[in-house]
Amino acid sequence: MAKHLKTSLLSLLPLLPLLVATVSAGVFLSIDCGSSQSFIDERNIKWEGDNLYIGHGRSFVVRNRGSVSRAMTTLRVFDSRRKSCYRIDVSGGGRVLVRASFYYGNYDGKSFPPSFALQFDANGWDTVETSLDRPVSREAIYVVSGDATSVCVAQTQPYQLPFVSAIEVRTLEWSMYAHVDPSRALFLQRREAFGAQQIVRYKDDVYDRIWSPSTISKTALASDTSFIVPDSMDRPPKLVLRTAIAPTQQSSSLILPTYLSTSTERIYVNMYFSEMSELESTQMRSFEIYVDVVNVSVPVSPPYQDFIELSFANITANSNTAIELRATADSTLPPIISAREVFLVSAALSNGTNADDVNALGTLQRQFKVLRDWNGDPCLPFSYHWEWVTCSSDEKPRITALYLSGYGLTGGLPNFGALTALEIVDLHNNSLSGEIPDFLGNLPNLRILNLAYNSFSGSVPSSLTQKTNLNLE
Numbered sequence: 001m002a003k004h005l006k007t008s009l010l011s012l013l014p015l016l017p018l019l020v021a022t023v024s025a026g027v028f029l030s031i032d033c034g035s036s037q038s039f040i041d042e043r044n045i046k047w048e049g050d051n052l053y054i055g056h057g058r059s060f061v062v063r064n065r066g067s068v069s070r071a072m073t074t075l076r077v078f079d080s081r082r083k084s085c086y087r088i089d090v091s092g093g094g095r096v097l098v099r100a101s102f103y104y105g106n107y108d109g110k111s112f113p114p115s116f117a118l119q120f121d122a123n124g125w126d127t128v129e130t131s132l133d134r135p136v137s138r139e140a141i142y143v144v145s146g147d148a149t150s151v152c153v154a155q156t157q158p159y160q161l162p163f164v165s166a167i168e169v170r171t172l173e174w175s176m177y178a179h180v181d182p183s184r185a186l187f188l189q190r191r192e193a194f195g196a197q198q199i200v201r202y203k204d205d206v207y208d209r210i211w212s213p214s215t216i217s218k219t220a221l222a223s224d225t226s227f228i229v230p231d232s233m234d235r236p237p238k239l240v241l242r243t244a245i246a247p248t249q250q251s252s253s254l255i256l257p258t259y260l261s262t263s264t265e266r267i268y269v270n271m272y273f274s275e276m277s278e279l280e281s282t283q284m285r286s287f288e289i290y291v292d293v294v295n296v297s298v299p300v301s302p303p304y305q306d307f308i309e310l311s312f313a314n315i316t317a318n319s320n321t322a323i324e325l326r327a328t329a330d331s332t333l334p335p336i337i338s339a340r341e342v343f344l345v346s347a348a349l350s351n352g353t354n355a356d357d358v359n360a361l362g363t364l365q366r367q368f369k370v371l372r373d374w375n376g377d378p379c380l381p382f383s384y385h386w387e388w389v390t391c392s393s394d395e396k397p398r399i400t401a402l403y404l405s406g407y408g409l410t411g412g413l414p415n416f417g418a419l420t421a422l423e424i425v426d427l428h429n430n431s432l433s434g435e436i437p438d439f440l441g442n443l444p445n446l447r448i449l450n451l452a453y454n455s456f457s458g459s460v461p462s463s464l465t466q467k468t469n470l471n472l473e
Protein backbone atom coordinates (compact mmCIF):
# COMPACT_ATOMS: atom_id res chain seq x y z
CA MET A 1 0.00 0.00 0.00
CA ALA A 2 2.90 2.32 0.69
CA LYS A 3 3.56 2.56 -2.99
CA HIS A 4 0.18 4.24 -3.49
CA LEU A 5 1.25 7.13 -1.36
CA LYS A 6 3.17 9.97 -2.81
CA THR A 7 5.48 11.63 -0.37
CA SER A 8 7.38 14.72 -1.15
CA LEU A 9 9.68 16.49 1.13
CA LEU A 10 10.23 20.16 0.79
CA SER A 11 13.80 19.45 -0.10
CA LEU A 12 12.62 17.48 -3.10
CA LEU A 13 10.82 20.49 -4.51
CA PRO A 14 12.75 20.48 -7.82
CA LEU A 15 10.70 17.41 -8.73
CA LEU A 16 7.79 19.76 -9.36
CA PRO A 17 7.38 21.14 -12.84
CA LEU A 18 8.39 24.76 -12.41
CA LEU A 19 5.71 26.44 -14.45
CA VAL A 20 5.71 29.35 -12.05
CA ALA A 21 6.97 31.73 -14.71
CA THR A 22 4.12 34.17 -14.30
CA VAL A 23 3.13 35.40 -10.90
CA SER A 24 -0.09 36.64 -12.45
CA ALA A 25 -1.83 39.72 -11.19
CA GLY A 26 -4.47 37.37 -9.93
CA VAL A 27 -7.91 37.70 -8.47
CA PHE A 28 -8.79 38.56 -4.90
CA LEU A 29 -12.53 39.00 -5.11
CA SER A 30 -15.15 38.96 -2.35
CA ILE A 31 -18.79 39.07 -3.43
CA ASP A 32 -21.49 39.89 -0.89
CA CYS A 33 -24.46 38.15 -2.52
CA GLY A 34 -27.85 39.82 -2.26
CA SER A 35 -26.26 43.19 -1.60
CA SER A 36 -25.65 46.14 -3.89
CA GLN A 37 -23.22 47.91 -1.59
CA SER A 38 -19.51 47.57 -1.15
CA PHE A 39 -17.70 47.78 2.15
CA ILE A 40 -14.35 47.05 3.77
CA ASP A 41 -14.40 44.46 6.53
CA GLU A 42 -12.37 44.28 9.74
CA ARG A 43 -9.57 42.42 7.93
CA ASN A 44 -9.36 45.20 5.37
CA ILE A 45 -10.90 42.99 2.69
CA LYS A 46 -13.06 44.84 0.19
CA TRP A 47 -16.47 43.30 -0.47
CA GLU A 48 -18.72 44.22 -3.35
CA GLY A 49 -22.38 43.62 -4.15
CA ASP A 50 -23.29 40.91 -6.65
CA ASN A 51 -25.02 42.93 -9.41
CA LEU A 52 -22.09 42.58 -11.79
CA TYR A 53 -22.04 38.80 -11.51
CA ILE A 54 -25.65 37.69 -11.80
CA GLY A 55 -28.88 39.20 -13.11
CA HIS A 56 -31.64 37.10 -11.57
CA GLY A 57 -32.74 35.83 -8.19
CA ARG A 58 -34.09 37.90 -5.31
CA SER A 59 -32.18 39.65 -2.54
CA PHE A 60 -33.05 39.11 1.11
CA VAL A 61 -31.78 40.19 4.49
CA VAL A 62 -31.58 37.57 7.25
CA ARG A 63 -33.98 37.88 10.19
CA ASN A 64 -31.66 36.17 12.62
CA ARG A 65 -28.37 38.04 12.50
CA GLY A 66 -26.77 36.33 15.46
CA SER A 67 -23.11 37.28 15.48
CA VAL A 68 -22.40 36.57 11.82
CA SER A 69 -20.16 38.77 9.70
CA ARG A 70 -21.72 41.49 7.55
CA ALA A 71 -21.35 39.51 4.32
CA MET A 72 -23.56 36.78 5.83
CA THR A 73 -26.49 39.11 6.51
CA THR A 74 -27.67 39.35 2.90
CA LEU A 75 -28.33 36.54 0.45
CA ARG A 76 -29.62 35.95 -3.06
CA VAL A 77 -32.34 33.34 -3.51
CA PHE A 78 -33.17 31.52 -6.74
CA ASP A 79 -36.54 30.09 -7.67
CA SER A 80 -36.83 30.06 -11.43
CA ARG A 81 -33.86 28.36 -13.06
CA ARG A 82 -32.57 24.83 -13.24
CA LYS A 83 -29.28 26.29 -12.01
CA SER A 84 -28.10 29.79 -11.23
CA CYS A 85 -24.48 30.71 -11.84
CA TYR A 86 -22.18 33.51 -10.79
CA ARG A 87 -19.57 34.13 -13.48
CA ILE A 88 -16.19 35.36 -12.29
CA ASP A 89 -13.45 36.55 -14.62
CA VAL A 90 -10.09 34.98 -13.94
CA SER A 91 -8.15 36.33 -16.87
CA GLY A 92 -5.30 34.04 -17.77
CA GLY A 93 -6.79 31.18 -15.74
CA GLY A 94 -4.52 29.63 -13.14
CA ARG A 95 -5.10 27.93 -9.83
CA VAL A 96 -7.78 29.46 -7.63
CA LEU A 97 -9.25 28.99 -4.20
CA VAL A 98 -13.03 29.42 -4.30
CA ARG A 99 -15.08 29.65 -1.13
CA ALA A 100 -18.87 29.76 -1.20
CA SER A 101 -20.78 30.55 2.00
CA PHE A 102 -24.40 30.11 2.94
CA TYR A 103 -26.24 31.55 5.91
CA TYR A 104 -29.99 30.91 5.98
CA GLY A 105 -30.68 33.19 8.96
CA ASN A 106 -34.42 32.44 8.64
CA TYR A 107 -34.69 35.07 5.87
CA ASP A 108 -38.10 33.71 4.81
CA GLY A 109 -39.47 33.28 8.33
CA LYS A 110 -40.13 29.56 7.74
CA SER A 111 -37.41 28.21 10.03
CA PHE A 112 -36.66 25.68 7.31
CA PRO A 113 -33.02 25.76 6.17
CA PRO A 114 -32.86 24.26 2.67
CA SER A 115 -30.56 21.75 1.06
CA PHE A 116 -29.42 22.11 -2.56
CA ALA A 117 -26.65 21.35 -5.04
CA LEU A 118 -23.45 23.36 -5.42
CA GLN A 119 -21.53 23.19 -8.71
CA PHE A 120 -18.59 24.89 -10.39
CA ASP A 121 -18.14 25.18 -14.15
CA ALA A 122 -19.31 21.87 -15.66
CA ASN A 123 -18.82 19.90 -12.43
CA GLY A 124 -20.71 18.84 -9.37
CA TRP A 125 -19.14 20.09 -6.13
CA ASP A 126 -21.23 19.16 -3.12
CA THR A 127 -24.65 19.09 -1.51
CA VAL A 128 -25.07 22.09 0.75
CA GLU A 129 -27.13 21.48 3.87
CA THR A 130 -27.73 24.88 5.37
CA SER A 131 -28.32 25.50 9.05
CA LEU A 132 -30.78 27.63 10.98
CA ASP A 133 -28.19 29.28 13.18
CA ARG A 134 -24.75 29.18 11.61
CA PRO A 135 -23.12 29.83 8.24
CA VAL A 136 -21.77 26.89 6.26
CA SER A 137 -18.95 27.17 3.74
CA ARG A 138 -17.41 25.06 1.03
CA GLU A 139 -13.92 25.60 -0.33
CA ALA A 140 -12.43 24.20 -3.51
CA ILE A 141 -9.03 24.61 -5.14
CA TYR A 142 -8.81 24.01 -8.86
CA VAL A 143 -7.26 25.19 -12.11
CA VAL A 144 -9.38 27.49 -14.27
CA SER A 145 -8.88 26.49 -17.88
CA GLY A 146 -10.46 29.46 -19.67
CA ASP A 147 -10.75 33.09 -18.65
CA ALA A 148 -13.61 32.68 -16.21
CA THR A 149 -15.06 30.32 -13.68
CA SER A 150 -18.63 29.91 -12.52
CA VAL A 151 -20.12 28.99 -9.18
CA CYS A 152 -23.64 27.61 -9.44
CA VAL A 153 -26.44 26.49 -7.14
CA ALA A 154 -29.34 24.29 -8.17
CA GLN A 155 -32.56 23.14 -6.56
CA THR A 156 -32.72 19.41 -5.80
CA GLN A 157 -35.67 19.17 -3.36
CA PRO A 158 -39.23 20.47 -3.69
CA TYR A 159 -39.76 23.81 -1.89
CA GLN A 160 -36.08 24.07 -0.98
CA LEU A 161 -34.79 27.13 -2.81
CA PRO A 162 -31.06 27.47 -3.34
CA PHE A 163 -29.33 30.64 -2.20
CA VAL A 164 -25.83 32.08 -1.79
CA SER A 165 -24.54 34.50 0.86
CA ALA A 166 -20.96 35.05 -0.26
CA ILE A 167 -18.45 33.96 -2.88
CA GLU A 168 -14.72 34.54 -2.44
CA VAL A 169 -12.14 33.85 -5.15
CA ARG A 170 -8.38 34.07 -4.56
CA THR A 171 -5.71 33.28 -7.12
CA LEU A 172 -3.00 30.97 -5.76
CA GLU A 173 0.53 30.55 -7.07
CA TRP A 174 0.86 27.87 -9.71
CA SER A 175 3.26 25.97 -7.46
CA MET A 176 0.69 25.63 -4.67
CA TYR A 177 -1.34 22.45 -4.19
CA ALA A 178 0.34 21.12 -7.30
CA HIS A 179 0.61 17.43 -6.39
CA VAL A 180 -2.64 16.63 -8.14
CA ASP A 181 -2.87 17.07 -11.87
CA PRO A 182 -4.92 20.04 -13.09
CA SER A 183 -7.80 17.80 -14.14
CA ARG A 184 -8.83 17.34 -10.51
CA ALA A 185 -10.18 19.69 -7.87
CA LEU A 186 -9.43 19.62 -4.16
CA PHE A 187 -12.42 19.98 -1.82
CA LEU A 188 -11.39 21.17 1.63
CA GLN A 189 -12.33 18.97 4.58
CA ARG A 190 -10.24 20.52 7.33
CA ARG A 191 -7.51 23.15 7.66
CA GLU A 192 -6.07 23.15 11.15
CA ALA A 193 -3.62 25.33 13.06
CA PHE A 194 -2.49 23.11 15.94
CA GLY A 195 -1.97 24.90 19.22
CA ALA A 196 -3.45 28.14 17.87
CA GLN A 197 -5.84 30.09 20.10
CA GLN A 198 -7.82 31.65 17.27
CA ILE A 199 -8.50 31.45 13.56
CA VAL A 200 -5.60 32.46 11.33
CA ARG A 201 -6.48 34.00 7.96
CA TYR A 202 -5.93 37.22 5.95
CA LYS A 203 -3.70 39.21 6.41
CA ASP A 204 -1.59 36.67 8.24
CA ASP A 205 -2.33 34.39 5.30
CA VAL A 206 -2.03 36.48 2.13
CA TYR A 207 -4.14 33.92 0.25
CA ASP A 208 -6.87 34.21 2.90
CA ARG A 209 -7.00 30.52 3.71
CA ILE A 210 -8.84 29.92 6.98
CA TRP A 211 -6.77 27.95 9.51
CA SER A 212 -8.91 26.89 12.45
CA PRO A 213 -7.66 25.99 15.92
CA SER A 214 -7.72 22.22 16.23
CA THR A 215 -10.18 20.44 18.48
CA ILE A 216 -7.66 17.70 19.23
CA SER A 217 -6.80 18.16 22.91
CA LYS A 218 -3.08 17.80 23.26
CA THR A 219 -0.39 19.91 24.81
CA ALA A 220 -0.18 23.21 22.96
CA LEU A 221 3.32 24.49 22.30
CA ALA A 222 4.46 27.94 21.18
CA SER A 223 7.62 28.87 19.39
CA ASP A 224 10.24 30.95 21.19
CA THR A 225 11.25 32.64 17.95
CA SER A 226 9.70 34.73 15.22
CA PHE A 227 11.76 33.21 12.45
CA ILE A 228 11.57 34.13 8.80
CA VAL A 229 9.77 31.50 6.82
CA PRO A 230 11.28 30.87 3.43
CA ASP A 231 8.87 30.94 0.52
CA SER A 232 8.06 27.42 -0.34
CA MET A 233 5.57 25.08 -1.92
CA ASP A 234 2.25 25.82 -0.27
CA ARG A 235 3.27 29.04 1.49
CA PRO A 236 1.73 28.50 4.90
CA PRO A 237 1.35 31.68 6.96
CA LYS A 238 4.12 32.19 9.55
CA LEU A 239 1.61 32.38 12.33
CA VAL A 240 0.51 28.75 12.03
CA LEU A 241 4.15 27.63 12.19
CA ARG A 242 4.67 29.33 15.54
CA THR A 243 2.46 26.90 17.43
CA ALA A 244 2.23 23.14 17.56
CA ILE A 245 0.82 20.26 19.57
CA ALA A 246 2.47 17.24 21.11
CA PRO A 247 0.94 14.20 22.83
CA THR A 248 -0.25 14.95 26.35
CA GLN A 249 1.33 11.93 28.00
CA GLN A 250 4.89 10.81 27.57
CA SER A 251 3.33 8.79 24.77
CA SER A 252 5.40 8.57 21.65
CA SER A 253 2.55 8.77 19.19
CA LEU A 254 0.09 11.38 17.95
CA ILE A 255 -3.06 10.26 16.14
CA LEU A 256 -4.94 12.58 13.81
CA PRO A 257 -8.37 11.61 12.47
CA THR A 258 -9.22 12.37 8.83
CA TYR A 259 -12.77 13.59 9.57
CA LEU A 260 -14.23 11.81 6.55
CA SER A 261 -17.77 10.56 6.29
CA THR A 262 -18.15 6.83 5.80
CA SER A 263 -17.35 6.29 2.14
CA THR A 264 -13.90 5.52 0.82
CA GLU A 265 -12.32 8.53 -0.82
CA ARG A 266 -9.03 9.65 -2.27
CA ILE A 267 -7.65 12.39 -0.03
CA TYR A 268 -4.80 14.89 -0.21
CA VAL A 269 -3.06 15.78 3.02
CA ASN A 270 -0.50 18.50 3.72
CA MET A 271 1.33 18.54 7.05
CA TYR A 272 3.58 21.31 8.32
CA PHE A 273 6.24 20.76 11.00
CA SER A 274 8.48 23.18 12.84
CA GLU A 275 10.57 22.83 16.03
CA MET A 276 9.44 25.28 18.70
CA SER A 277 12.78 25.85 20.43
CA GLU A 278 16.41 24.93 19.95
CA LEU A 279 17.01 21.38 21.15
CA GLU A 280 19.77 20.43 23.60
CA SER A 281 22.50 18.30 22.14
CA THR A 282 21.17 15.34 24.13
CA GLN A 283 17.68 15.79 22.71
CA MET A 284 16.37 14.38 19.50
CA ARG A 285 12.94 14.56 17.94
CA SER A 286 12.26 12.14 15.11
CA PHE A 287 9.06 10.51 13.96
CA GLU A 288 7.53 8.73 11.02
CA ILE A 289 4.06 9.00 9.56
CA TYR A 290 1.76 6.04 9.37
CA VAL A 291 -1.54 5.83 7.54
CA ASP A 292 -3.56 2.95 8.95
CA VAL A 293 -0.41 1.41 10.38
CA VAL A 294 1.49 1.62 7.09
CA ASN A 295 4.75 3.59 7.27
CA VAL A 296 4.58 6.29 4.59
CA SER A 297 7.48 8.61 5.33
CA VAL A 298 11.15 8.87 6.03
CA PRO A 299 11.94 9.96 9.60
CA VAL A 300 11.02 13.62 10.13
CA SER A 301 12.96 15.95 12.42
CA PRO A 302 11.30 19.38 12.31
CA PRO A 303 13.87 22.17 11.94
CA TYR A 304 14.08 25.11 14.34
CA GLN A 305 13.46 28.54 12.73
CA ASP A 306 12.31 26.79 9.58
CA PHE A 307 9.75 24.18 8.65
CA ILE A 308 9.17 20.99 6.72
CA GLU A 309 6.08 20.29 4.70
CA LEU A 310 4.98 16.79 3.76
CA SER A 311 2.33 16.24 1.08
CA PHE A 312 0.46 13.02 0.54
CA ALA A 313 -1.50 13.35 -2.67
CA ASN A 314 -3.06 9.95 -2.96
CA ILE A 315 -4.21 8.41 0.29
CA THR A 316 -7.24 6.17 0.04
CA ALA A 317 -9.16 6.82 3.23
CA ASN A 318 -12.47 6.23 4.96
CA SER A 319 -13.97 7.41 8.24
CA ASN A 320 -11.79 5.01 10.22
CA THR A 321 -8.55 6.05 8.63
CA ALA A 322 -6.10 7.58 11.08
CA ILE A 323 -2.86 9.35 10.42
CA GLU A 324 -0.34 8.60 13.12
CA LEU A 325 2.91 10.37 13.93
CA ARG A 326 5.05 7.77 15.67
CA ALA A 327 8.40 8.54 17.33
CA THR A 328 11.33 6.54 16.00
CA ALA A 329 13.28 4.35 18.43
CA ASP A 330 16.13 6.86 18.74
CA SER A 331 13.86 9.85 19.43
CA THR A 332 13.95 11.32 22.93
CA LEU A 333 10.97 13.62 22.30
CA PRO A 334 7.40 12.95 21.16
CA PRO A 335 6.15 13.96 17.69
CA ILE A 336 4.83 17.47 17.08
CA ILE A 337 2.80 19.06 14.30
CA SER A 338 1.97 22.70 13.55
CA ALA A 339 -0.64 22.61 10.81
CA ARG A 340 -2.51 20.32 8.50
CA GLU A 341 -4.86 20.44 5.52
CA VAL A 342 -7.10 17.58 4.43
CA PHE A 343 -8.84 17.65 1.03
CA LEU A 344 -10.99 15.26 -0.93
CA VAL A 345 -9.61 14.74 -4.42
CA SER A 346 -12.37 15.11 -7.02
CA ALA A 347 -13.06 12.75 -9.88
CA ALA A 348 -11.57 13.85 -13.22
CA LEU A 349 -13.14 17.19 -14.07
CA SER A 350 -15.29 17.53 -17.14
CA ASN A 351 -13.91 19.39 -20.12
CA GLY A 352 -17.36 20.89 -20.59
CA THR A 353 -19.65 21.27 -23.58
CA ASN A 354 -18.12 21.35 -27.07
CA ALA A 355 -16.15 24.60 -27.23
CA ASP A 356 -17.35 25.61 -30.71
CA ASP A 357 -20.93 25.21 -29.54
CA VAL A 358 -20.24 27.29 -26.42
CA ASN A 359 -18.76 30.04 -28.62
CA ALA A 360 -21.77 30.01 -30.92
CA LEU A 361 -24.12 30.34 -27.95
CA GLY A 362 -21.96 33.30 -26.93
CA THR A 363 -22.73 34.89 -30.31
CA LEU A 364 -26.45 34.61 -29.52
CA GLN A 365 -25.88 36.03 -26.03
CA ARG A 366 -23.98 39.01 -27.37
CA GLN A 367 -26.77 39.75 -29.84
CA PHE A 368 -29.69 39.25 -27.43
CA LYS A 369 -29.23 40.85 -24.04
CA VAL A 370 -32.00 38.78 -22.47
CA LEU A 371 -29.87 35.63 -22.94
CA ARG A 372 -26.76 36.97 -21.22
CA ASP A 373 -27.86 36.03 -17.76
CA TRP A 374 -27.28 32.31 -18.40
CA ASN A 375 -23.83 31.41 -17.14
CA GLY A 376 -21.90 28.30 -16.30
CA ASP A 377 -21.73 25.37 -18.69
CA PRO A 378 -24.78 25.23 -21.01
CA CYS A 379 -25.17 21.43 -20.72
CA LEU A 380 -23.30 20.19 -17.66
CA PRO A 381 -23.57 18.77 -15.10
CA PHE A 382 -26.06 16.51 -16.92
CA SER A 383 -29.69 17.49 -16.33
CA TYR A 384 -28.59 21.00 -15.28
CA HIS A 385 -28.61 22.49 -18.78
CA TRP A 386 -29.75 26.00 -19.65
CA GLU A 387 -33.52 26.38 -20.08
CA TRP A 388 -33.29 27.33 -23.76
CA VAL A 389 -31.06 24.51 -25.02
CA THR A 390 -31.07 20.76 -25.05
CA CYS A 391 -27.89 18.74 -25.32
CA SER A 392 -26.60 15.43 -26.54
CA SER A 393 -25.48 12.99 -23.89
CA ASP A 394 -21.87 12.81 -25.12
CA GLU A 395 -19.03 13.24 -22.67
CA LYS A 396 -18.43 16.54 -24.45
CA PRO A 397 -22.06 17.43 -25.16
CA ARG A 398 -23.28 19.14 -28.33
CA ILE A 399 -26.23 21.54 -28.48
CA THR A 400 -29.12 19.74 -30.20
CA ALA A 401 -31.96 22.24 -29.82
CA LEU A 402 -32.62 25.92 -29.28
CA TYR A 403 -35.96 26.72 -27.65
CA LEU A 404 -36.19 30.49 -27.84
CA SER A 405 -39.89 30.99 -28.37
CA GLY A 406 -41.32 34.04 -26.59
CA TYR A 407 -37.95 35.40 -25.35
CA GLY A 408 -38.71 38.85 -26.76
CA LEU A 409 -35.81 38.67 -29.25
CA THR A 410 -35.60 41.69 -31.54
CA GLY A 411 -33.43 42.50 -34.56
CA GLY A 412 -31.61 40.18 -36.92
CA LEU A 413 -30.41 36.67 -36.31
CA PRO A 414 -26.64 36.35 -35.86
CA ASN A 415 -24.88 33.42 -37.51
CA PHE A 416 -24.96 30.41 -35.20
CA GLY A 417 -24.10 28.00 -37.99
CA ALA A 418 -21.32 26.45 -35.86
CA LEU A 419 -24.04 24.63 -33.90
CA THR A 420 -23.92 21.83 -36.44
CA ALA A 421 -25.57 19.28 -34.13
CA LEU A 422 -28.79 21.32 -33.98
CA GLU A 423 -31.91 19.33 -34.81
CA ILE A 424 -34.53 21.75 -33.54
CA VAL A 425 -34.56 25.54 -33.76
CA ASP A 426 -37.67 27.09 -32.31
CA LEU A 427 -37.69 30.88 -32.60
CA HIS A 428 -41.41 31.48 -32.94
CA ASN A 429 -43.21 34.35 -31.23
CA ASN A 430 -40.38 36.91 -31.10
CA SER A 431 -39.81 40.16 -32.98
CA LEU A 432 -36.96 38.98 -35.19
CA SER A 433 -36.52 40.96 -38.38
CA GLY A 434 -34.36 41.12 -41.50
CA GLU A 435 -33.83 38.34 -43.99
CA ILE A 436 -34.04 34.71 -42.99
CA PRO A 437 -30.33 33.85 -42.99
CA ASP A 438 -28.88 31.29 -45.35
CA PHE A 439 -26.86 29.38 -42.76
CA LEU A 440 -30.04 27.84 -41.32
CA GLY A 441 -30.34 25.75 -44.47
CA ASN A 442 -26.81 24.45 -44.02
CA LEU A 443 -27.33 23.02 -40.54
CA PRO A 444 -26.83 19.36 -41.46
CA ASN A 445 -29.06 17.82 -38.80
CA LEU A 446 -31.88 20.35 -38.68
CA ARG A 447 -35.28 18.65 -38.56
CA ILE A 448 -37.57 21.32 -37.17
CA LEU A 449 -37.31 25.04 -37.78
CA ASN A 450 -40.05 27.25 -36.39
CA LEU A 451 -39.82 30.92 -37.35
CA ALA A 452 -43.52 31.76 -37.12
CA TYR A 453 -44.77 34.99 -35.52
CA ASN A 454 -41.73 37.14 -36.25
CA SER A 455 -41.12 40.05 -38.62
CA PHE A 456 -38.73 38.45 -41.09
CA SER A 457 -38.70 39.99 -44.56
CA GLY A 458 -37.69 38.78 -47.97
CA SER A 459 -37.95 35.28 -49.30
CA VAL A 460 -37.07 31.95 -47.75
CA PRO A 461 -33.50 31.14 -48.81
CA SER A 462 -33.14 28.36 -51.32
CA SER A 463 -30.95 26.43 -48.89
CA LEU A 464 -34.08 26.02 -46.77
CA THR A 465 -36.72 25.48 -49.45
CA GLN A 466 -34.67 22.61 -50.84
CA LYS A 467 -34.95 20.73 -47.58
CA THR A 468 -37.89 18.39 -47.57
CA ASN A 469 -37.81 17.47 -43.89
CA LEU A 470 -38.26 20.95 -42.52
CA ASN A 471 -41.25 22.17 -40.64
CA LEU A 472 -41.40 25.88 -41.34
CA GLU A 473 -44.76 26.24 -39.57
Ligand SMILES: *[C@@H]1O[C@H](CO)[C@@H](O)[C@H](O)[C@H]1NC(C)=O
Pocket: 004, 314, 316
Ligand atom coordinates in the same frame (compact mmCIF):
# COMPACT_ATOMS: atom_id res chain seq x y z
C1 LIG B 1 -3.77 6.63 -6.46
O1 LIG B 1 -3.88 5.38 -5.80
C2 LIG B 1 -4.67 4.44 -6.48
C3 LIG B 1 -4.78 3.18 -5.65
O2 LIG B 1 -4.88 3.47 -4.31
C4 LIG B 1 -4.06 4.16 -7.84
O3 LIG B 1 -4.88 3.26 -8.56
C5 LIG B 1 -3.92 5.45 -8.62
O4 LIG B 1 -3.24 5.21 -9.84
C6 LIG B 1 -3.15 6.49 -7.83
N1 LIG B 1 -3.19 7.75 -8.54
C7 LIG B 1 -2.15 8.55 -8.62
C8 LIG B 1 -2.34 9.82 -9.39
O5 LIG B 1 -1.07 8.30 -8.11
Ligand SMILES: *[C@@H]1O[C@H](CO)[C@@H](O)[C@H](O)[C@H]1NC(C)=O
Pocket: 288, 295, 296, 297, 298, 299
Ligand atom coordinates in the same frame (compact mmCIF):
# COMPACT_ATOMS: atom_id res chain seq x y z
C1 LIG C 1 9.62 3.85 7.14
O1 LIG C 1 9.88 4.12 5.75
C2 LIG C 1 11.08 4.89 5.52
C3 LIG C 1 11.16 5.19 4.04
O2 LIG C 1 10.78 4.10 3.27
C4 LIG C 1 12.30 4.15 6.04
O3 LIG C 1 13.44 4.96 5.87
C5 LIG C 1 12.10 3.83 7.52
O4 LIG C 1 13.17 3.05 8.01
C6 LIG C 1 10.79 3.09 7.74
N1 LIG C 1 10.59 2.90 9.16
C7 LIG C 1 10.31 1.72 9.70
C8 LIG C 1 10.11 1.69 11.19
O5 LIG C 1 10.19 0.72 9.04
Ligand SMILES: *[C@@H]1O[C@H](CO)[C@@H](O)[C@H](O)[C@H]1NC(C)=O
Pocket: 348, 349, 350, 351, 395
Ligand atom coordinates in the same frame (compact mmCIF):
# COMPACT_ATOMS: atom_id res chain seq x y z
C1 LIG D 1 -10.40 16.24 -20.95
O1 LIG D 1 -9.48 16.45 -22.00
C2 LIG D 1 -8.20 15.85 -21.77
C3 LIG D 1 -7.29 16.27 -22.89
O2 LIG D 1 -7.92 16.22 -24.13
C4 LIG D 1 -8.38 14.34 -21.68
O3 LIG D 1 -7.14 13.71 -21.44
C5 LIG D 1 -9.34 14.02 -20.54
O4 LIG D 1 -9.59 12.63 -20.48
C6 LIG D 1 -10.65 14.77 -20.69
N1 LIG D 1 -11.43 14.59 -19.49
C7 LIG D 1 -12.62 14.02 -19.49
C8 LIG D 1 -13.29 13.88 -18.17
O5 LIG D 1 -13.15 13.66 -20.51
Ligand SMILES: *[C@@H]1O[C@H](CO)[C@@H](O)[C@H](O)[C@H]1NC(C)=O
Pocket: 405, 406, 407, 408, 429
Ligand atom coordinates in the same frame (compact mmCIF):
# COMPACT_ATOMS: atom_id res chain seq x y z
C1 LIG E 1 -45.46 34.96 -26.95
O1 LIG E 1 -44.42 35.37 -26.06
C2 LIG E 1 -44.88 36.16 -25.00
C3 LIG E 1 -43.69 36.59 -24.20
O2 LIG E 1 -42.80 37.27 -25.02
C4 LIG E 1 -45.90 35.39 -24.16
O3 LIG E 1 -46.38 36.21 -23.13
C5 LIG E 1 -47.03 34.88 -25.06
O4 LIG E 1 -47.86 34.06 -24.30
C6 LIG E 1 -46.48 34.12 -26.22
N1 LIG E 1 -47.56 33.74 -27.12
C7 LIG E 1 -47.66 32.57 -27.70
C8 LIG E 1 -48.82 32.37 -28.62
O5 LIG E 1 -46.85 31.67 -27.50
